[in-house]
Amino acid sequence: MATQDTALVLGxxxxxxxxxxxxxxxxxxxVRALSRRHVPVGDDTPGISWITGDALNRHEVMAAAEGCSVIVHAVNPPGYRRxxxxxxxxxxNSIEAAIAQGATLVLPGTTYNFGPDAFPVLTEDSPQHPLTRKGAIRVELExxxxxxTGSGARVIIVRAGDFFGPRAGNNWFSQGLVKPGKPVGKxxxxxxxxxxxxxxxxxxxxxTMVELLARREALGPFSCFxxxxxxxGDGTALTGAICRAVxxxxxxxxxxxxxPWWLLTLASPFVETFREMREMRYLWQTPIRMDNAKLVATLGYEPHTPIDEAVVATLVGIGALDPMPAAPGLA
Known part of the structure; x- marks a missing residue:
């Protein structure tokens, strides 16, 4: 039987x-977290119970999800590979666990599952006709x-733009714009x-996900935001914030x-990550904006950190910028 406020996080x-x-x-x-290592190196977050297991092993996922009312499916192959x-x-595996527990399954969504017929402004109900392999996989995921949901699971999908944040992950910011652990020069x-x-x-x-989960009983069985x-607006706001921070x-x-996209093209036959990055180039060649009216109608607002604050926290978090020393008397 699911416990009301117990969640399993994959990824x-x-x-x-x-x-x-x-x-x-x-x-x-x-909170329980499934990891192939019992306690990941460098993660000392109090309050998270780490469980050894693999998201590809259905038995291990099912066992970890026992008694959970929420499953957060945030796991992806590293570097776009396989x-x-x-x-x-x-x-x-996450779906089977959610069905068994009658749990709400949360998925971070992207713009990959949309094609040019839905651009430039995307709503939750825009047609999903992607032109790429990863886009087709995203459509199938959803x-x-x-x-x-027809078998007892509930679903919340939150779609957002390209991720960036204080902890380096599989994203364009920390794998393209700047290099984790190195001072920003270029x-x-x-x-x-x-x-x-x-x-x-x-x-x-x-x-946003946590606040939607707090309202999950009032949402439909399949909810997307x-x-x-x-x-x-013109590709200079984020880079400008990085320059100001540095x-x-x-x-x-x-x-x-x-x-240098041409260099990625040359290396693509030998580097799978570069092939996958090239496939998503179209997302950088046309403006694609997401309409958040449904989210605002549900929560009353959208959580939003100012761009300069978000960029500084990201650069410090990935080791590309030293934190500012605390002012005297504030340490």
């Missing part, structure tokens, strides 16, 4: 999964989740000049250069 060692796990603990939830063979089996921006892009700050996305996040904290300038 708690990653960016969004870890952020949701920590915020659930702060909100008073009992998506086609791993993503759907992992979700199927189809399977919808079908699961910012490599993938977007076409003048083209808008949407970003989702991980703590804001996690807060879009976040407006941080809209960069100048203020390190006293030096940072320069912005374009991503």
């Amino acid at each position: 708690a060692t990653g960016g969004i999964g870890g952020e949701v796990a920590r915020q659930l603990v702060d909100a008073g939830w009992t 998506w086609a063979s791993l993503v759907l089996p992992m979700l199927d 189809r399977r989740l919808f079908d699961a 910012i490599i921006y993938p977007g076409a000049p003048g083209i808008g892009h949407q970003w989702g700050y991980l703590p804001d996305v996690a807060r 879009h976040m407006a996040g941080h809209w960069d 100048h203020r904290h390190a006293g030096r300038p940072a320069r912005v250069v374009g991503l």
